[in-house]
Amino acid sequence: MSLDELKADVAELTKLLEEAQRARVKGILTQAKAEAEREIVNLEMKARIAAERLAAGTNGGDAKRYLHELTDYGWDQSAKFVKLFITLNGVQNCSEDDVVINYTETSMQLHVRDLNGKDYGLTVNNLLHPIDIEKSYRKLKTDMVAIYLKKADEGQNWDVLTAIQKRLKQKQDSDLAKDGENPENALVNIMKKMYNDGDSKTKQMIAKAWTESQEKARSGGNPGNFGDL
Incomplete structure (x- = not known):
């Protein structure tokens, strides 16, 4: 599916969510919207990687690298930061320029270039609360990338990581109550x-x-x- 079609899907799903009344319908629409947004981010990331390779004049061997989407990570929090931990064997050997993170107030996107001949990406959209982009950062550790998302509101507790997870949790709790x-x-x-x-x-x-x-x-x-x- 093309990027334009996915963006149109997200726009329509957003309208339907605003009109939806039943909790089950909202849950289905929320999941569908999150999936479409994830596909958009992945397509945009792949396009950016291709553009970077073209601009750098990479050879045919480098062009055969594919983006491997990461889904497993751990997270924790302190009063000031939400911390994500992504395991990647040998990532400490990457150069600083090859481990890039793009932040927005409500999302973060990790891209690791050419780690043992592969590219890796992790995207987390719809963070539960806003983050301070300027004060967020990452560290390379042995076989791990540690990402520190600075809470815009220090001391605020995050019971889950994303707004999508919050809605799904509320739906599950509502179903149990019924x-x-x-x-x-x-x-x-x-x-x-x-x-x-x-x-x-x-x-x-x-x-x-x-x-x-x-x-x-x-x-x-x-x-x-x-x-x-």
């Missing part, structure tokens, strides 16, 4: 939320409990009713 009068439905939704949000060990434990409950149901015992996780 099932509050039905203990079985509430338990199933809580287990689903724990599974979706949990680490690999938590998911293994929940999957094991669900499997055992199904085996009990087939044998005529009490299944424990975990539902369809």
Whole structure:
């Protein structure tokens, strides 16, 4: 899909979000908008990389490098900063000019050039709160890029990293509240939320409990009713 078409999609999704009333519809539209915005950023990044290579007169071998989109990172916060940690083996050997970050008040975009013959990118849009662009920075550590996003409002707590995650969390909490009068439905939704949000060990434990409950149901015992996780 072209950049113009994606931008048109985002504009229309924004209008639909303003008109939407139901929480489920808002959640679907929010996810679709976030996906379209991510594709826009990726296309713009690829275009910029191609332009940089052309301007630098890179040879055919360099032109074969592709952009690998990063999705895994950790984050933490202090009173002054939101900190992102991206693991990349050998990144400490890159030159300072090959690890570039572009900031806006509500987004950040990392681009690592020619790390072991590959380019890497990470984009985080719709930050939960504004950041101070001038005071944000990054550090190269052993096998890691550490990004420090300066909070525009020092001391403000970020319970999630992005506004999209905030909306999805609110929707999940709302769905749980609706099932509050039905203990079985509430338990199933809580287990689903724990599974979706949990680490690999938590998911293994929940999957094991669900499997055992199904085996009990087939044998005529009490299944424990975990539902369809």
